[in-house]
Each structure stands twice: as structure tokens, then as C-alpha cells.
Amino acid sequence: MAGSVDLIEGRSLPAAIGRPGPSAVHRLNPLTKATLATTTSVAAVVLGGLVGPLLLVAVAVVLPAIAAGVVGRLAKTALLLALPIALSAFLVNVFFFPGAETVLFRIGPITATAEGLGFAFEIMARIMAISGAVTLFYLTTRPADLVLDLERRGVSPRVAFVANASVQTVPAMVERAAQITAAQRARGLDTEGSPWRRVRGIVPIVGPVILGSIAEVEERTMALEARAFTRPGRRTLLWSPADSRAESLVRWGLLIGLVALIGLRIGGVLA
Amino acid sequence: MITRWLAALVGFIVVAGIGLVVGNFSEEQAGNSWALVAAIALAVGFVVYAGVEYAQTGGFASISSQFGMRTLALMPVAIAINIILGAAVANALKVPIYLDSIGTILVGALAGPIPGALTGFVANILWQYIIPPPFQGAVAAPFAIVAAVIGLLAGLFARYGALRPRPDRPMSQLFSGAVITVAVVGGVSWLAFLGYEQIIGPAGFEVASDETLFVILGWLALAMVAATVVGLIVLLFVRRDLTAAYVVVAGLVTGVVAALISAPISANLFGGVTGAGTDFLVAAFRQAGADIGAATLGQGLISDPVDKITTFFVVYLVLNAMATRTKARFPQGERLIEGGAEVAEEGDEWRGAST
Numbered sequence: 076m077a078g079s080v081d082l083i084e085g086r087s088l089p090a091a092i093g094r095p096g097p098s099a100v101h102r103l104n105p106l107t108k109a110t111l112a113t114t115t116s117v118a119a120v121v122l123g124g125l126v127g128p129l130l131l132v133a134v135a136v137v138l139p140a141i142a143a144g145v146v147g148r149l150a151k152t153a154l155l156l157a158l159p160i161a162l163s164a165f166l167v168n169v170f171f172f173p174g175a176e177t178v179l180f181r182i183g184p185i186t187a188t189a190e191g192l193g194f195a196f197e198i199m200a201r202i203m204a205i206s207g208a209v210t211l212f213y214l215t216t217r218p219a220d221l222v223l224d225l226e227r228r229g230v231s232p233r234v235a236f237v238a239n240a241s242v243q244t245v246p247a248m249v250e251r252a253a254q255i256t257a258a259q260r261a262r263g264l265d266t267e268g269s270p271w272r273r274v275r276g277i278v279p280i281v282g283p284v285i286l287g288s289i290a291e292v293e294e295r296t297m298a299l300e301a302r303a304f305t306r307p308g309r310r311t312l313l314w315s316p317a318d319s320r321a322e323s324l325v326r327w328g329l330l331i332g333l334v335a336l337i338g339l340r341i342g343g344v345l346a
Numbered sequence: 347m348i349t350r351w352l353a354a355l356v357g358f359i360v361v362a363g364i365g366l367v368v369g370n371f372s373e374e375q376a377g378n379s380w381a382l383v384a385a386i387a388l389a390v391g392f393v394v395y396a397g398v399e400y401a402q403t404g405g406f407a408s409i410s411s412q413f414g415m416r417t418l419a420l421m422p423v424a425i426a427i428n429i430i431l432g433a434a435v436a437n438a439l440k441v442p443i444y445l446d447s448i449g450t451i452l453v454g455a456l457a458g459p460i461p462g463a464l465t466g467f468v469a470n471i472l473w474q475y476i477i478p479p480p481f482q483g484a485v486a487a488p489f490a491i492v493a494a495v496i497g498l499l500a501g502l503f504a505r506y507g508a509l510r511p512r513p514d515r516p517m518s519q520l521f522s523g524a525v526i527t528v529a530v531v532g533g534v535s536w537l538a539f540l541g542y543e544q545i546i547g548p549a550g551f552e553v554a555s556d557e558t559l560f561v562i563l564g565w566l567a568l569a570m571v572a573a574t575v576v577g578l579i580v581l582l583f584v585r586r587d588l589t590a591a592y593v594v595v596a597g598l599v600t601g602v603v604a605a606l607i608s609a610p611i612s613a614n615l616f617g618g619v620t621g622a623g624t625d626f627l628v629a630a631f632r633q634a635g636a637d638i639g640a641a642t643l644g645q646g647l648i649s650d651p652v653d654k655i656t657t658f659f660v661v662y663l664v665l666n667a668m669a670t671r672t673k674a675r676f677p678q679g680e681r682l683i684e685g686g687a688e689v690a691e692e693g694d695e696w697r698g699a700s701t
Contacts, residue, residue, distance in 0.1 A: 171628075185633070237468060288426070
């Protein structure tokens, strides 16, 4: 995780912290981007249908991505994220849509229907909007920036620590799993071959990974206690992402717009 | 103190009331929406409780006392376990279970209901927003409330001693434990079967057998259930550990609750399809003629209890592999140790000072 504060080892701040982002979108306050991603996702669900979510993708995902110059990476990452779900949604809905009557074609006992196809496209548009919005946020925001910004706003440093440490623990644990796999294979563990062999191989890998990680909790606890992490009072942040009045207005505008949209939907104005 | 609980209760009732009025309660969905409404109302009740405590005392002492440094250090590890295993199972294995709550249940067991609930909630939010791509989940955040309830239930089960080892019990106790477990599982299966007949119509076991795919999947699911059952029987009769029966009941209850809460979320947001191995089950139910809500609930009622029993079993094995002194240092650790209940009763007063 380049560009994150390493709270655990207590090393100094990496150079990336406090460095301005390459584009105006990157330089937006993290909370603004998180609000945009969340409202886009919720709005895509509330709007429903096909046109609404696609319009949202164009306005709230593709335009900012062009401004940030991350369209290529966005397309790749969002597609990888959405592909398994989209594929599954497509197959399940096209072939197993309850109550559908317009038959497109048959393969053996299963039938593809037009109603299912329509519903599948709606779900796919929705998933595209959600994964696009989240990926845009992910690509233009450093996790540490979001956490520092939340801490500046009064979120407990404990929550900030949990969020930050989780992000770092995921790759660390994957690396640990790779090391343990290599070590066990050197001792003769069979990780290829029949499914049964592979399933049996999981135990001597997952066991040490989980138990080893829990054993580390002890060391971390002492390290953090020794650095007075649990003392009362607020910490002074040396740096936190910039925020402005305009951005605050945009955030509230997005939230009010979302609430209005939900109100219209419940009120039956939007079909 | 009483004000907080009253305020929380009022918040719960208000939200539950709104949910019952606004909620979409058509005939088939009536059975699965109330659980979601209750979960959301519970979350609001918690927020109100915390808010009133903050207004009264300017802090969250009664909540944060459950969060020692040790608990905080455990939570990131638990979240990482959730995400890595959950992503691996959903993306690579394509089996109809999730295995994304081992960390949540572990924290619930070791640290208590509130840390467990927060671990589940935070894990699903982080999973969607800031975990790097190979592990990122596109549909995790809407299910955060389900994960929170799982952590809460795990914490409560462990608090009342469900995960304390009970080795070397006499054969008569083990036998009655096994009988009660089989009866509970059988009873719930029977209720589920009656439910399916209500939802889908006559559900004979020969209906699906003309399709090879579902027969294979059925066998796969059965094989996994069988593996867990064999493990539990080994636990029960070879190590003569009565806790195996508690593990099954805890997993079953948690699984059914999780299914009831998550089914309406999944059905309304994604049409029941989330890109994991569970989609095969949804397809099977739809092929049998169920509508989207019923198919999703049916999938949940199959996947979740199996998943949670397996998860509780794994967590119990992990807890047994941990050193006693390591366990005992966690807030709820005494309740996970053989003969630890008595120690916990008298330890409660001074424990707050030591963590």
C-alpha cells in the first residue's frame, strides 16, 4: 500500500501523504468523493429501469473519470469488479425468469425469455453504476486520506485505526498466505491435482495464516499501548485533506437530491 | 442510564413503525421484510442510545469500555480474514456458501456483541469502498447490516457460554445433546420444507432430478453439509465435547436470522443474484417456479445456516487452537475457557481497569 500511514510499525510519514493529487478530481475532499459514490449507487437503485442508471454512469462516473484522466483504468477495474455479477445476473435472469412468457429460444429443458432479458439488462445497468461509482472513488482517493479526513471531522481515532489497519492487513495477510503455501509445498503439500487434494490442502495453509495473524495481535496491542494510543483527548493531525465551503454545499446538495429522489419514488411520481 | 434505554426503545419502535407502514408487504414478501425492518430499527436504536449517552456524558463510556486496545488490534485482522476468505469463496470456488463472517464471529466471541457487530458492519463497508481490486466486493456494503447482526448474535451466544469447551462429558449427556441437536435441525428443516411447499407448491424430491446440473450441485451441497456433520460428530463423540451441539444450534439460529434479513436486500437490489456460487441455488428455485423474493429467501435459508454452522465450527476450532492466556485477555475471553463462567462472574468488577 504505497502512500499510507504505517501506524503499526511506527515509521515516519511516507512522502505521498500531503502530496496534492494529479487532477482536480483527485484533489477533491475524500468525503465529497465518498458522498458522490454513495449517492450515485443509491440513486441507481432508486431510479431503477435502464435509462436512469446509464445516465448516472455517464454524468457521475464517466465525466469525472475523464476530468481525472483515469477512464482506461476505471473501465478495466470496474469491468473486472462487475463482470462476475453481471454475467451471473444475465444468465440467471435470461433463463430463469419467473412468470415470463415471451420465449426467445430453448436449450434443452431451459428457456430464454424476453422479460428475463429486459430484467437482466436493468440489473446489469444498476451493477455497472454501483461498481463504476465505487471504482471512481477508489481510483481517485488514497485510503489514508479518507481516514485522516474523517478523523479531522471528529471520528474516533480508534475507528480510524481499524479502517487504516484493515486496508494494510489484507495485502499483508495475502503475502503471509503465499509464504506459508511455499513453505508447506517445500514440505511436500500437494496444492494441485484433484479437487479433493486441493480442498485438503486448504487446512495446512489457512490454519497457520489465521493463527499466526491472531498471535500478532498480542504484539500490536503492546506496541500501540506503549505509544499511548488509548490515552484520552484528541490527537493533533499534522496534515489532513483540504476542504472548502463549496464542497460542503455540494455534499449537502447531493444528499438532499437523493432524499428528494427517494421521496418522489415512494410518492409514486417516478414510475 | 434508563433514559438511554428508553430513548433507544422509542427510536426502535418509531423506525419499526415507519418500516411496517412504508415497507413493501405483498403476500410473499411479508415473511421476509419484517426481519430487515427489525434489523434497521435495531441499528437506529443503537445510534439513539449512543447519541443520548453522548449528550449526557460527552463520551461513549458504556460502549467504548468494550473496546480495549486488544479488541481494536484484533478487529483489522478479523476484517482482513472476512474479506480475503469471502472474496476467495465468492470469486474462485463457486460454492453456494459465503464464508465471509469468520472474523466477525471470532470478534463477537472474544470481545462481545457490540465489537462483533461493528466488525461486521465496518468490514462490509471497507470491502466495498477502499479494499484494493482483487479483493474488492461490488455488492458488500448493502449487506453491512446483516454482518452487524451476525456479529451481535455471535457475541451474545459466546457471552452465554455457547462456545465454551465441555470435554469429557458422560455418554448420556453427549447422547441427549446429539438428540436435541438433531431434533432442532430436523424441526427447522421440516418448517423450511413446509415453507417451500407454501411458496413453491408441492416440493417433491424427484422434481429437480431430470436436470444433471442441479443434481450435481445438490450432491456438492450435501457433501459439504456431510463434511461439517462428520466433523461435529467427531467433536461430539471422539473428543466427547458437548459444545459441538451448541455450535450447531448457534450457527443454525444465526443463519436463519441472516437469511431473513439479507433476502429482501438481495432480491430488491440485485434480483437475488450477487455473482457468487449462491446464484446456482437462486436459479434452481426459479426453475422450480418461485418468484424472485421466494427464490432468494429459499437460497438464503439453504446457504446461510450451512454457512454459519460451518463458520461457528471453524471459529470454535480456532478458539481451541489459541492459547488459554491469549483468549483470557480479551473482554469476553473467560467465557470461552473451560470452567470459565464462574471466573467471569467475579472478574467483572476489576476487568474494566485492566484492559
